[in-house]
Amino acid sequence: MTATHRETRARKEARDLIHRNVDRIRRMEQWSKRKRNLGERIAEPVAQFCGRMSFIWLHAAFFAGWIAWNALPDLPHFDPYPFTFLTLCVSLEAIFLSAFILISQNQEMRLTERRNLLELQLDLLCEQENTKMLKLIHAMAQKLGVSDEDDPEMAALLEAVRPETIGHEIETAFAAH
Known part of the structure; x- marks a missing residue:
């Protein structure tokens, strides 16, 4: 070959x-x-649409039309100034939109949490594999007489990683600040 x-x-x-x-x-x-449940399936496209600029423009045009219709003379006013019905509609929309967005964010948070747990598991497996390979290479180097026994860094790397110890160190370091 x-x-x-x-x-x-x-x-x-x-x-x-x-x-x-x-x-x-x-x-x-x-x-x-x-x-996902039905509510989460509905919330995702609603939240995606509400996060677009077209949503803003649609609302701006709608509100401008509503206010113009109810403020211009010679037109029948169904919601005269101070636009109480418009205020009610906007308030109700804000309540529902915020609920949809929160549902969508909660779903995304759960997905991100699962991904993080999967990534952590894979990182731990890789770390265990790397430690095992390093031990094998170190043993081969010793057999060949090329090992450096005085290297403290090598000794530390040959130790198995303890995630709980590292987690405790991180918590301690961040709690101090």
């Missing part, structure tokens, strides 16, 4: 690996979306 053929094969394997990983993430996202 030529070097070019190996490189081409390695690139294809890397693309395939990336494709499989992206597909796994896509399936996880789909699973998460299927687990």
Whole structure:
């Protein structure tokens, strides 16, 4: 097998690996979306629409039309100044929109929390694998007589990582400030 053929094969394997990983993430996202209840399914598109500039322009045009209709002379006024009915409608809309947005944010927070837990689990597994590989390499280096026993950093890296210890250190450091 030529070097070019190996490189081409390695690139294809890397693309395939990336494709499989992206597909796994896509399936996880789909699973998460299927687990949502009806309210969460409704809240997401409402919150997405309300977060667009078109929502602002639509409201600006609607309010301008409402106020103009009820302020201009020679038109029948269904909500004369001070536009009490408009105030009621806007207040009710604000209540419902804020509820939809909060539901959408809660769903996103749960999804982010699950992703963070998955990432933490994968990071811990990688750390355990790296520690194991480092121990094996260190043992091989000792057999070959190239080990540096006086390296305190190497000794620290050969120790298994204790997430609870690191978490405690972080909490202590941030509590002090």
